[in-house]
Amino acid sequence: MEPLLTARGIVKRYGRVTALDQSDFDLYPGEILAVIGDNGAGKSSLIKAISGAIHPDEGEIRLEGQVVNFRSPLQAREAGIETVYQNLALSPALSIADNMFLGREIRKSGPMGSIFRMLDRPKMAKIARDKLSELGLMTIQNINQAVETLSGGQRQGVAVARAAAFGSKVIILDEPTAALGVKESRKVLELILDVRKRGLPIVLISHNMPHVFEVADRIHIHRLGKRLCVINPKDYTMSDAVAFMTGAKVPPEAAAA
Numbered sequence: 406m407e408p409l410l411t412a413r414g415i416v417k418r419y420g421r422v423t424a425l426d427q428s429d430f431d432l433y434p435g436e437i438l439a440v441i442g443d444n445g446a447g448k449s450s451l452i453k454a455i456s457g458a459i460h461p462d463e464g465e466i467r468l469e470g471q472v473v474n475f476r477s478p479l480q481a482r483e484a485g486i487e488t489v490y491q492n493l494a495l496s497p498a499l500s501i502a503d504n505m506f507l508g509r510e511i512r513k514s515g516p517m518g519s520i521f522r523m524l525d526r527p528k529m530a531k532i533a534r535d536k537l538s539e540l541g542l543m544t545i546q547n548i549n550q551a552v553e554t555l556s557g558g559q560r561q562g563v564a565v566a567r568a569a570a571f572g573s574k575v576i577i578l579d580e581p582t583a584a585l586g587v588k589e590s591r592k593v594l595e596l597i598l599d600v601r602k603r604g605l606p607i608v609l610i611s612h613n614m615p616h617v618f619e620v621a622d623r624i625h626i627h628r629l630g631k632r633l634c635v636i637n638p639k640d641y642t643m644s645d646a647v648a649f650m651t652g653a654k655v656p657p658e659a660a661a662a
């Protein structure tokens with residue numbers, strides 16, 4: 406099987422700091438790929454490069470075999486790569502439906518060329534409701550409820566549902582369970598598994614080893630600005646992964662990417 410998304414030799418420098426030092430990356434269709442690494446290893450920089458939030462100094466990114474050169478997160482979104490960042494980028498005072506369509510509002514047809522076309526709220530509410538129920542998120546009763554009235558887990562659910570609704574090729578989740586309690590984390594993990602069932606591959610950046618080992622098909626271990634290895638969670642323990650990540654242990658040849 407060919408990878409869906411690849412990065413080769415990515416370099417990103419911030420002044421004297423080299424955040425990415427010839428970093429590689431491969432995501433295969435339909436998989437959950439976890440990206441783990443110590444603080445400062447360069448995980449966020451790698452994800453930002455893939456999602457158009459930063460422009461690498463060197464290297465090549467390919468989506469479905471075609472070289473892509475994203476100049477902004479919007480360009481990556483248009484190509485089908487949706488990223489849920491830690492701050493979620495939701496507007497608390499707006500409703501769930503409005504948040505689902507933030508920046509992609511559907512408008513009623515109006516006079517040709519008119520810039521004053523009204524929002525088509527019923528249509529947006531219906532699509533939002535369908536998307537949330539597809540993902541088993543119908544514990545949310547009212548689509549017109551303001552996001553600020555939702556729990557942390559429900560908010561994360563809305564952000565993931567939005568990404569799943571519009572991300573046609575890849576979904577990237579940056580620490581989706583970091584701020585959540587046990588029950589809410591569980592719901593988000595189930596949601597991640599649901600998204601995979603629908604055939605969308607997911608990149609999951611996380612420091613939470615039990616969560617990573619529970620849902621990931623493969624684990625990309627990042628160290629000192631580059632991919633150190635990729636392991637199958639069935640072949641290694643969590644302490645192996647942490648030892649590789651911190652340099653306490655060297656991964657065997659077989660895991661070397």
Ligand SMILES: Nc1ncnc2c1ncn2[C@@H]1O[C@H](COP(=O)(O)OP(=O)(O)OP(=O)(O)O)[C@@H](O)[C@H]1O
Nearest residue numbers: 419422423424442443444445446447448449450451
């Ligand atoms: N905007 C920036 N300006 C200067 N240095 C930066 C910037 N962003 C990242 N860095 C540096 O690049 C290196 C990699 O950072 P990055 O955030 O990619 O790592 P990370 O693995 O995501 O870390 P963490 O797990 O702590 O979030 C670090 O040394 C960091 O200080």
